[in-house]
Amino acid sequence: MNTxxxxxxxxxxxxxxxxxxxxxxxxxxxxxxxxxNYSPMAKTLLPKNFxxxxxxxxxxxNNVGIFMVLFFLGSxxxxxxxxxxxxxxxxxxxMALYLGANTTIYVLCxxxxxxxxxxxxxxxxxxxxFILMIQELIHKGKYVADFGLEAKVLAISLGTLxxxxxxxxxxxxxxxx
Numbered sequence: 001m002n003t004x005x006x007x008x009x010x011x012x013x014x015x016x017x018x019x020x021x022x023x024x025x026x027x028x029x030x031x032x033x034x035x036x037n038y039s040p041m042a043k044t045l046l047p048k049n050f051x052x053x054x055x056x057x058x059x060x061x062n063n064v065g066i067f068m069v070l071f072f073l074g075s076x077x078x079x080x081x082x083x084x085x086x087x088x089x090x091x092x093x094x095m096a097l098y099l100g101a102n103t104t105i106y107v108l109c110x111x112x113x114x115x116x117x118x119x120x121x122x123x124x125x126x127x128x129x130f131i132l133m134i135q136e137l138i139h140k141g142k143y144v145a146d147f148g149l150e151a152k153v154l155a156i157s158l159g160t161l162x163x164x165x166x167x168x169x170x171x172x173x174x175x176x177x
């Protein structure tokens with residue numbers, strides 16, 4: 001791992017830590033601030049004829065949209081990455097404080113852990129690309145860039161986000177029946 005990649009990884013971890021600390025400082029979220037659709041209470045919150053399968057395209061579109069925003073906009077304007085990472089991990093921490101340990105593990109094991117891992121991967125790639133572009137501008141094309149590792153991580157990240165959408169659409173509802 002080169003210096004650019006290490007700086008990107010440290011930045012991502014720092015942003016996640018800031019988000020968790022902010023979530024801990026704010027305390028548990030009230031139920032009105034998030035929709036608990038993966039908790040044991042889901043059977044009472046969702047209508048009986050509710051099916052995630054018909055929303056599968058929406059889930060895939062949402063996850064791919066997150067990927068696109070984080071990578072394309074984040075590589076040009078990193079505060080987008082900062083905002084998304086801090087906000088997401090703050091919200092997850094607040095939700096975890098409200099739900100408790102057992103239910104939080106249940107929520108993350110559904111599909112959330114795959115989404116979070118993918119968001120971290122694409123954020124790392126975006127920051128690495130941003131640093132690479134700055135290096136290219138400073139050295140006026142004399143800097144030889146290698147973006148091979150990041151390209152592989154991006155492909156894995158996109159596949160993971162699509163996999164999370166399938167889990168959200170087809171696996172999660174089976175656990176409620």
